[in-house]
Amino acid sequence: MNPAAGAGAAAASQASVAELARREAVRLHRRAPKKQDTTYLAEQQRYCFWVNDMRRQNLIPPGDRFLTRENVDLYFTRVIAGKTFKPESARRVVSALQWYADQIEYAGDPQGFQVDQKVVKEALEIHTRMYIERECSKVKDPHLNLPTNMMTEDEKIKILDTVLSENHSNWQDFCLSFTGCEQMMTRNASMRNFRLVDLKMNDTHGPDGFPDPRMMSIIYGRFTHKEKQKRTRVIGTWRHKNYLQCFTGYLAMSLFVRLHSNTRLHFLKPQSAQDVPEWWKVKLLPSWTMQAAAHKAYDRILKHCNVHWEKVTHMRKAGTEYASAKGGLTPLEVSTMTKHSMRQEGEVMMGVTFSELFPRVLKVMAGFTVTDTVYDVA
Numbered sequence: 001m002n003p004a005a006g007a008g009a010a011a012a013s014q015a016s017v018a019e020l021a022r023r024e025a026v027r028l029h030r031r032a033p034k035k036q037d038t039t040y041l042a043e044q045q046r047y048c049f050w051v052n053d054m055r056r057q058n059l060i061p062p063g064d065r066f067l068t069r070e071n072v073d074l075y076f077t078r079v080i081a082g083k084t085f086k087p088e089s090a091r092r093v094v095s096a097l098q099w100y101a102d103q104i105e106y107a108g109d110p111q112g113f114q115v116d117q118k119v120v121k122e123a124l125e126i127h128t129r130m131y132i133e134r135e136c137s138k139v140k141d142p143h144l145n146l147p148t149n150m151m152t153e154d155e156k157i158k159i160l161d162t163v164l165s166e167n168h169s170n171w172q173d174f175c176l177s178f179t180g181c182e183q184m185m186t187r188n189a190s191m192r193n194f195r196l197v198d199l200k201m202n203d204t205h206g207p208d209g210f211p212d213p214r215m216m217s218i219i220y221g222r223f224t225h226k227e228k229q230k231r232t233r234v235i236g237t238w239r240h241k242n243y244l245q246c247f248t249g250y251l252a253m254s255l256f257v258r259l260h261s262n263t264r265l266h267f268l269k270p271q272s273a274q275d276v277p278e279w280w281k282v283k284l285l286p287s288w289t290m291q292a293a294a295h296k297a298y299d300r301i302l303k304h305c306n307v308h309w310e311k312v313t314h315m316r317k318a319g320t321e322y323a324s325a326k327g328g329l330t331p332l333e334v335s336t337m338t339k340h341s342m343r344q345e346g347e348v349m350m351g352v353t354f355s356e357l358f359p360r361v362l363k364v365m366a367g368f369t370v371t372d373t374v375y376d377v378a
Helices: 003-031 038-056 069-078 087-105 118-137 153-165 171-183 188-193 247-261 291-304 315-325 331-338 347-352 359-365
Strands: 199-202 215-220 233-237
Touching: 038 069, 038 087, 069 118, 087 118, 153 171, 153 291, 171 188, 171 247, 171 291, 171 315, 188 291, 215 247, 233 359, 315 331, 315 359, 331 359
Parallel strands: none
Antiparallel strands: 199 215, 215 233
16 A cells, blocks of 8 residues: 555545534534624625635635635635725624624634635725725715704604694604604614503503602513623603603594404403413504615604604604703713713622612603602693
């Protein structure tokens, strides 16, 4: 037997065993992949689609891995460098592909794979330079989208009055989203995920001295909006000073209409104790299922009312602006409603021990100021 041939066969056999071991590690790892941000997943899918398309055209060689040095360098040089998104979005692509390398394709591989190498760095520098040049060349209104450009209360009332007076077909989704996102400082995406079962009449946090001190609160369940939300939270709202801006009123109107018109909607217990009641699955917003539907409705109404609002569906931003600029609340107080972390001493106590429905915040978001001594809704 040729010694050289025997050594080559042994080396090939060892390489084959190593490759089988790597694939087995990847297979086992894929059983329970770690949670990742949805934006990472989207970037990974775009990259994999690009690789498959390039392979179909025979522009890059075939292979059992998407992430190779040649593929990644070519992707950043040809695709990412010419993108018009912001530099931080380009960096997100690097992080997304690195996650895919560490958790999927190169999981268990001691050598691993580093996305951010020389050619990638150069492509990112080109992208940043081109982005800056494009931004500098744009003719911009210096007054546009300033941090102090707020939607006025008159504009809000005009919008809501228009929706109701013209009897728009999606008035329920619009009014609930418009007032709920602002008063409770929650995202439109979260509002679309809330169900009827998440509603709770709260007897403990209503305004003192009011004839009916109960208030409406919503259970902000685990993973309602983002996977990183590890525990259940609570948001809530008092009845607003102006009925056109009152989430509680729109909620009552919406439920009355739905119960009257939908004969299939009921609150009966299931026959089996193990079954989930049907109404537990009913969404709070009856029509909107996607962000695009909400964006289209908002955009149409805003243009119709001649109101300029850069965030369109993001009434959460309107709520935080109102609370901080008009209501005289501190950033820490505003964060109790937004659920954003303030990274200050006592943060653990804020998240675990303290109430999540601060009377001062609820009072301001109901149209009053922190110094008002009377809470009166006609």
